[in-house]
Amino acid sequence: MAQTAEKTFFGHPRALFTLFFTEMWERFSFYGMRALLVLYMAQYLFIEADKGKDVWGYGFLKSGIESTFGPVSAQALSSHIYGLYMGLVYFTPFFGGIIADRYWGKRRSVYVGGILMAIGHFLMAIESMFFLALLFIIAGNGFFKPNISTQVGELYPAGDKRRDGAFTLFYMGINLGAFFSPLVCGTLGQKVGWHWGFGAAGIGMLAGLVIYHFGGKHLPSSEHKVSVKEVEAAAKKPLTKNEWKRTWALTFMCAITIFFWGVYEQQGNTLQLFADQSTDWNFFGWEMPSTWYQSFNPFIIFIFAPILDRAWAWQSRKGKENTTAMKMAIGCFLGTAALIVMFMAAQSVGDGKGTALWLLGSTFMLTIGELYLSPIGLSLVTKVSPTKIVSMMMGVWFLASFFGNTVSGWIGALYDKMPKDNFFLLLAALGFVPGVMFFICNKVLTNSLNADDEGPEPKHTGRSSSGIGPHAEVTV
Numbered sequence: 001m002a003q004t005a006e007k008t009f010f011g012h013p014r015a016l017f018t019l020f021f022t023e024m025w026e027r028f029s030f031y032g033m034r035a036l037l038v039l040y041m042a043q044y045l046f047i048e049a050d051k052g053k054d055v056w057g058y059g060f061l062k063s064g065i066e067s068t069f070g071p072v073s074a075q076a077l078s079s080h081i082y083g084l085y086m087g088l089v090y091f092t093p094f095f096g097g098i099i100a101d102r103y104w105g106k107r108r109s110v111y112v113g114g115i116l117m118a119i120g121h122f123l124m125a126i127e128s129m130f131f132l133a134l135l136f137i138i139a140g141n142g143f144f145k146p147n148i149s150t151q152v153g154e155l156y157p158a159g160d161k162r163r164d165g166a167f168t169l170f171y172m173g174i175n176l177g178a179f180f181s182p183l184v185c186g187t188l189g190q191k192v193g194w195h196w197g198f199g200a201a202g203i204g205m206l207a208g209l210v211i212y213h214f215g216g217k218h219l220p221s222s223e224h225k226v227s228v229k230e231v232e233a234a235a236k237k238p239l240t241k242n243e244w245k246r247t248w249a250l251t252f253m254c255a256i257t258i259f260f261w262g263v264y265e266q267q268g269n270t271l272q273l274f275a276d277q278s279t280d281w282n283f284f285g286w287e288m289p290s291t292w293y294q295s296f297n298p299f300i301i302f303i304f305a306p307i308l309d310r311a312w313a314w315q316s317r318k319g320k321e322n323t324t325a326m327k328m329a330i331g332c333f334l335g336t337a338a339l340i341v342m343f344m345a346a347q348s349v350g351d352g353k354g355t356a357l358w359l360l361g362s363t364f365m366l367t368i369g370e371l372y373l374s375p376i377g378l379s380l381v382t383k384v385s386p387t388k389i390v391s392m393m394m395g396v397w398f399l400a401s402f403f404g405n406t407v408s409g410w411i412g413a414l415y416d417k418m419p420k421d422n423f424f425l426l427l428a429a430l431g432f433v434p435g436v437m438f439f440i441c442n443k444v445l446t447n448s449l450n451a452d453d454e455g456p457e458p459k460h461t462g463r464s465s466s467g468i469g470p471h472a473e474v475t476v
């Protein structure tokens with residue numbers, strides 16, 4: 001099943017190289033489009049649609065949202081649609097995971113997903129097809145995202161020390177794509193024309209597919225040969241008691257992270273608006289496009305993921321490493337602190353424009369919080385999930401982002417209705433809740449995640465939860 005002999009990519013199998021760059025390009029397309037999305041809707045498309053421009057499905061969606069939430073401005077509507085879109089994008093991986101586990105296998109699913117997403121990005125060029133384009137991306141991501149992620153875990157046999165490091169590297173790939181895309185697509189969209197930005201996103205997705213195709217020979221051979229029948233046969237074996245225990249603990253943890261994502265996803269929504277409307281990006285006479293703000297988070301990840309990883313390895317050598325649940329608690333508390341900074345920013349800025357340091361400081365904290373929660377979660381899923389439902393469980397992990405994003409859309413719609421300082425305080429409170437829950441449930445969760453007849457991973461071996469390279473070891 002695993003192909004661990006070749007070591008050519010930072011001590012990892014070459015297949016990780018293929019997965020790293022495939023996902024880097026896919027995320028380039030995804031985040032390039034996201035950088036423009038809210039501005040495109042709130043400042044252009046919905047305003048034109050209100051004046052009578054034909055956008056297929058607009059009237060239907062607007063009246064549906066207004067019947068629940070009352071009359072909405074273009075900003076509020078775009079926040080709802082943004083939340084719904086970002087939510088649904090993470091809803092479909094659950095089904096994409098099931099289909100891969102039971103019928104198609106991971107490789108086929110990744111191809112289907114990538115092609116659907118590319119079609120979606122190119123459809124964005126046709127203004128009337130806006131909502132159809134979103135639907136294509138939503139469906140495509142469902143097949144693509146869980147199955148590319150579980151393929152990373154599949155490269156390593158149970159107990160392989162490199163698994164967590166692989167996910168940290170993979171997460172850096174995600175964020176390399178996420179870093180460049182607002183710079184490319186955001187700039188093209190804001191300076192040249194919306195469609196140029198969206199078109200560049202489509203080209204990024206195609207680049208990812210090409211890399212996946214030509215680098216495919218490095219992927220585990222089981223994935224090349226596995227037949228639909230074999231996948232189906234494996235899906236029929238029942239789970240053991242301990243497998244159920246781990247699965248439930250993991251599901252519970254996914255549920256807690258919903259609150260974190262609800263806060264986190266404001267980055268593409270209200271925090272982007274704060275960047276656009278309330279932040280002064282003038283540096284020595286040069287005006288930075290506000291969408292570049294969204295490159296800051298992935299930039300921090302790229303720099304700090306390896307640093308944090310070393311810090312955890314150092315802690316673990318001293319026997320002081322936190323469990324996964326505890327790390328996730330820390331992540332949530334950092335998110336809370338980030339929003340308290342925004343509370344102070346809103347108070348100091350008022351209706352004018354304030355220094356970019358507020359937003360940058362806050363995003364820095366939120367991002368370190370993310371590193372304490374997100375790559376660790378991906379790795380945990382592939383570590384503790386029973387093999388035959390691993391893609392579905394990856395879907396469950398992303399399902400938390402679905403609920404979180406939906407909540408973030410609802411809350412985001414309050415942005416122009418309430419004082420901004422109170423708005424950010426509300427978000428800070430929302431981030432605090434999951435932190436406390438992880439903190440309280442730490443022991444119980446850790447024991448359940450370790451439940452196995454032979455042990456999915458050795459317990460507290462003093463290894464890092466997210467180590468890059470061979471020094472990394474595992475602890476849940």
Ligand code: GLU
Pocket residue numbers: 027090174261374398401
């Ligand atoms: N930003 C990460 C990614 O795109 C995580 C997103 C999430 O899980 O919601 O892979």
Ligand code: ASP
Pocket residue numbers: 027031171174175178179267294297298301370
């Ligand atoms: N940090 C996010 C993720 O890891 C990317 C972003 O929001 O730009 O993919």
